[in-house]
Amino acid sequence: MKKILHNNNFILFVFLFFCTLWSGVFYVFPDFADNPITNCSTAFSVFVYWCCICIGIFLLLYLIVLNKYVFAGLFPVFCVLGTIVGYYRYAYKASLTPMLVDAVFHNDFQTSAELITLTLVLLVILNIGVAAIVVYFRFKYIYVNHVCLQLFIAFTGLFVLLNSNDRLHNGIMQRYPFNVYYNIKLYKGMQHEIKSERYCPDTLSYSLPNDSLVVVFVLGESLRADHLSINGYYRETTPYLQNEEQMYSIANIYSEYTHTNRSLPHILTRADSVHEERAFDETSFITLFKNSGFKTSWISNQDPAYTYIYFLNECDTIIHAHPERTVYVYSEWLDEDMLPALDSLLSNISQPNLIILHTIGSHWFYNNHVSDELRKFSPVAENRVITKNTSEEIINAYDNTVVYTDFFLKQVINRLRDRNAIMIYLSDHGEALGENGNWLHANDSYSIKNPACMVWYSDKYSVGNMSKIEALEANKNKFYRTDFLYHSILSAAGIPSSVIVPELDIFTASGND
Numbered sequence: 001m002k003k004i005l006h007n008n009n010f011i012l013f014v015f016l017f018f019c020t021l022w023s024g025v026f027y028v029f030p031d032f033a034d035n036p037i038t039n040c041s042t043a044f045s046v047f048v049y050w051c052c053i054c055i056g057i058f059l060l061l062y063l064i065v066l067n068k069y070v071f072a073g074l075f076p077v078f079c080v081l082g083t084i085v086g087y088y089r090y091a092y093k094a095s096l097t098p099m100l101v102d103a104v105f106h107n108d109f110q111t112s113a114e115l116i117t118l119t120l121v122l123l124v125i126l127n128i129g130v131a132a133i134v135v136y137f138r139f140k141y142i143y144v145n146h147v148c149l150q151l152f153i154a155f156t157g158l159f160v161l162l163n164s165n166d167r168l169h170n171g172i173m174q175r176y177p178f179n180v181y182y183n184i185k186l187y188k189g190m191q192h193e194i195k196s197e198r199y200c201p202d203t204l205s206y207s208l209p210n211d212s213l214v215v216v217f218v219l220g221e222s223l224r225a226d227h228l229s230i231n232g233y234y235r236e237t238t239p240y241l242q243n244e245e246q247m248y249s250i251a252n253i254y255s256e257y258t259h260t261n262r263s264l265p266h267i268l269t270r271a272d273s274v275h276e277e278r279a280f281d282e283t284s285f286i287t288l289f290k291n292s293g294f295k296t297s298w299i300s301n302q303d304p305a306y307t308y309i310y311f312l313n314e315c316d317t318i319i320h321a322h323p324e325r326t327v328y329v330y331s332e333w334l335d336e337d338m339l340p341a342l343d344s345l346l347s348n349i350s351q352p353n354l355i356i357l358h359t360i361g362s363h364w365f366y367n368n369h370v371s372d373e374l375r376k377f378s379p380v381a382e383n384r385v386i387t388k389n390t391s392e393e394i395i396n397a398y399d400n401t402v403v404y405t406d407f408f409l410k411q412v413i414n415r416l417r418d419r420n421a422i423m424i425y426l427s428d429h430g431e432a433l434g435e436n437g438n439w440l441h442a443n444d445s446y447s448i449k450n451p452a453c454m455v456w457y458s459d460k461y462s463v464g465n466m467s468k469i470e471a472l473e474a475n476k477n478k479f480y481r482t483d484f485l486y487h488s489i490l491s492a493a494g495i496p497s498s499v500i501v502p503e504l505d506i507f508t509a510s511g512n513d
């Protein structure tokens with residue numbers, strides 16, 4: 001047998017093929033198992049995608065198999081990690097994210113231990129066994145010639161695959177084993193962001209007369225103003241909000257930026273069209289709230305990006321409702337999952353509170369962000385490839401997310417109704433729904449630049465803030481850029497900072513025309 005295999009590269013490639021197939025089925029396929037497949041063509045595109053990841057694995061294993069000691073050291077680790085990643089993706093629909101890396105490094109032992117099941121232990125043992133047999137086979141039967149040449153071929157192949165196309169690169173980097181490297185790198189990047197120094201435009205501390213005030217800022221996702229019936233949309237998408245007293249829709253907001261990562265730093269800081277750099281070198285309004293005695297909390301239902309992770313870290317408390325989700329997970333992912341965290345913060349109010357809720361809102365894939373009973377419009381887009389759905393299906397699915405947001409905000413308001421509270425909702429940007437052939441966001445149609453915005457306040461809040469409410473009434477139809485938020489939220493909280501620009505404050509009567 002030894003003789004037959006000697007000098008035979010063919011057997012090396014057959015060996016690699018079976019190693020890749022094993023990895024592709026057990027470590028990568030769970031990532032594709034919940035992709036909605038509606039017909040042969042989507043099944044084919046998912047298969048092609050899976051094959052691309054497998055080619056990446058083949059080339060990676062090709063790199064390490066060339067030296068038997070390197071292979072013996074790395075392949076068992078590759079199998080064990082792959083088993084764990086594949087198992088959690090399949091059983092818990094959990095993808096590796098930087099927050100999950102953080103949780104792995106910082107979780108207490110008990111929480112981690114609860115996630116280890118007998119099935120997982122058996123799968124790990126099985127995969128260690130398989131890895132041991134494979135390593136034995138490598139030592140006994142595989143002979144490699146021209147190591148440098150083969151190393152060069154493997155490395156070049158991998159380099160070309162990862163750099164040929166941005167979309168393919170991103171897709172591969174979110175799948176095993178590349179996602180391990182990618183998410184650890186992102187996690188390290190976040191650590192860097194946390195440490196970076198920023199300028200605080202107002203370091204004074206102000207003491208507030210009222211220690212029970214709750215300011216809630218709901219950061220929306222992809223909600224365009226013109227699809228809300230409260231703003232005159234022909235479908236009833238906001239049945240609750242439009243009947244809520246003390247609810248103001250601020251319909252004429254302009255967002256310069258059309259994707260979350262760029263828009264959020266702009267909204268949260270003093271950045272404006274003249275001083276865009278403030279989004280990256282100044283602290284947000286959160287620090288000013290903190291300096292004025294507010295307890296500050298961020299409840300996140302999104303996978304935070306490096307451009308705004310800094311602001312989460314300005315808060316006293318950060319709660320991730322779904323640390324295991326990325327946009328590559330095609331399963332239910334609802335904003336109401338943030339409510340238990342909100343309840344727990346509200347159950348313990350001993351000082352003024354600022355609570356930021358970062359929603360998943362109307363993010364594509366729309367159906368995942370709507371509970372079954374709120375799917376008011378049908379038929380809906382079922383295909384994850386947006387162009388394979390009709391416009392009607394996409395708009396129906398999108399409008400269902402608006403109905404869901406109406407429901408979600410009602411849940412938030414109900415929790416604030418009997419308190420001294422104000423809620424401001426602002427979406428990070430809008431969404432294109434077929435205008436000029438554009439879909440989703442991060443392009444330039446007007447619908448993307450007109451995010452939904454609303455303000456609601458409780459009876460108790462109105463008692464000491466009549467002048468603010470009169471100003472809001474007078475300003476609600478005026479045109480503002482998203483720059484208004486920073487100034488207005490400080491004003492809503494009664495923080496008398498000198499950095500507030502009255503023209504950008506919707507709670508000041510001299511508001512901008």
Ligand SMILES: [Zn+2]
Pocket residue numbers: 221222259260261428429
């Ligand atoms: Zn967004």
